Amino acid sequence: MPPSALPDGDPAPATGELPAAALGDLRSTDLGIYVHVPFCTVRCGYCDFNTYTLTELGGPGASIGIDSYADAALRELDLARDVLGPEAPTVSTVFVGGGTPTMLRAGDLVKVLDGIRERFGLAPGAEVTTEANPDSVTRESLRELAEGGFTRVSVGMQSAVPHVLRTLERTHDPDNVERAVSAAKAEGLQVSVDLIYGTPGESLEDWRRSLEAAVALEPDHVSAYALVVEEGTKLAAQVRRGLVVPPEDDDEADKYELADEVLTGAGYGWYEVSNWARSEAARCRHNIAYWAGTNWWGVGPGAHSHVGGVRWWNVKHPSAYAARLASGQSPAQARESLTDEQRYDERVLLGTRLVEGLPVSDLRGSGRSAVAGLIADGLVDGTTVVRSGRLVLTRRGRLLADTVVHRLLAA
Known part of the structure; x- marks a missing residue:
């Protein structure tokens, strides 16, 4: 399957309507909203997520871009409200991922969150997270997010070692990770940092350095994922041509054990294979809902949703996504009943x-x-x-x- 490809599935109705059986227990279950922001300044060589640079989309004048994305997302939220109907519960968790969500103006992210609040309501104590590139946030933008209702930010640190970041084609300044984390904490936001291990050329000591740097930031939560070489990515092509040595299972196992040792020693407890938190309250409730198989609606190009045993996925390209919504149709490409x-x-x-x-x-x-x-x-x-x-x-x-x-x- 090519990168970010979607499965075939069954035809999805243009109205987005779900079978009555899927809505039967809606009121008695939690509802999460995932918002996919498909924009990045550059495409990292290892990434197979559904993301696009502005150049790939045709520049600022593209049919959907950074400036118009929030309005398209609000149209899908209108559809979600109509499909789920009056039995829909208030939203327990919101997670804005990407891509790089913080390429959008903070005000546009808050605009989307306000749209969720107006259409569904937010449960008391709702968890509201956005992913962020360290170079794409400021103290002012984080303040605007916090004042608008965001409670949590997940910072894409990946590594503290410059040569590892270069291999991953991450363009952020490592020093900005500390600035972003400090600014988020100062605005009262919970903070998670995301790490990747197993990058070609990364030694065990490189990985230890990244772990210790992450712990020194004193975040509430740490995610650590093994690098996977996905077919169709630039990294996969480099591995295939022998330009880069692929990750080795034994090396990644050693690095996982080191991560668990360092993080546990620093007071973080594992609660999912790749995730550690300082306390139960610091666990990512949105992701736990995925693992528990509860209901969520995915907004955005290529986003996946699940309600009552029915899973569906939106068309991938931002222009196709916007065009369907503009014509009053669901952006769902296909679906399956589990x-x-x-x-x-x-x-x-x-x-x-x-x-x-x-x-x-x-x-x-x-x-x-x-x-x-x-x-x-x-x-x-x-x-x-x-x-x-x-x-x-x-x-x-x-x-x-x-x-x-x-x-x-x-x-």
Whole structure:
């Protein structure tokens, strides 16, 4: 599948209408809103997200660009309100991702948040996050976001080592990470920093330096993801031509273990395989909702949504997205209704990644039969299984999470 490609799925109605069964328990479940901002100043060589530079879109005069994006997003929110109807709950979490959301003016991000508030309402204590490039925020823009209702900012640090950032084609000034984090904290925002490990040419000491730099910032939350070489990206082409050495599993395993050691030692507790937080209150509730399989509406080009077992995805290109909304049509390209088997598989896949683990009672027969072997192999904490009946991964199990899931789902 080419980068950022969307699956085929079934035709999605132009009205965006959902089956009645999908809306049946809407009132009793949480609702999140994801907003995808598809703009970047440059395309990083490793990235396969649905993003576009202004040059790729035709410059400032493009049919949809930075200046007109908020209005297009509001039109999709109008559609969401009409489709979900009066039974829609107030929104519990909002996450603005990308791309680089903070390429938009802070006032436009607040405008979109106001649109969510006006159409659905925000639950008391709602979590509202935006991702940010360290070079694309100022103390003033962060103040405007905080005053407009944002509660959290996720800063794309990736690394503290200049040669690693160059390999990743990240253009930010490493010194600006500290400035962005300090400014966000000063405005009362919770802060997460995002890291990537396994970049070609990154040594274990380089990675330690990045971890220690992240900890020194004293953020509320840290995400650390292994670099994946995605087909169709510039990095994949470099690997294929032998210009860059691909990440090695053993190296990434060593770096994951180091991340867990350093972060745990600094007072961060893992709550999902790639995420650590200072406290339960600092965990990203929006992402937890994804892993728990609750409902969310994805706004923006290429954004995915899930409501009541129906999953759909929008057309990818910003111009096509804007054109559909301007003509009164849903931007959904296609959708699928998840079968009971798919929902079970996803429950196992996602539930095992969380620190709370998966109730053994949720497993079907073959899955339950696999638990003893997983304990014997040191992949699952046997004491937790006995005491609470929940399957929780050990550190080794987190390294081999895909293997654990495969064994639990094997027929």
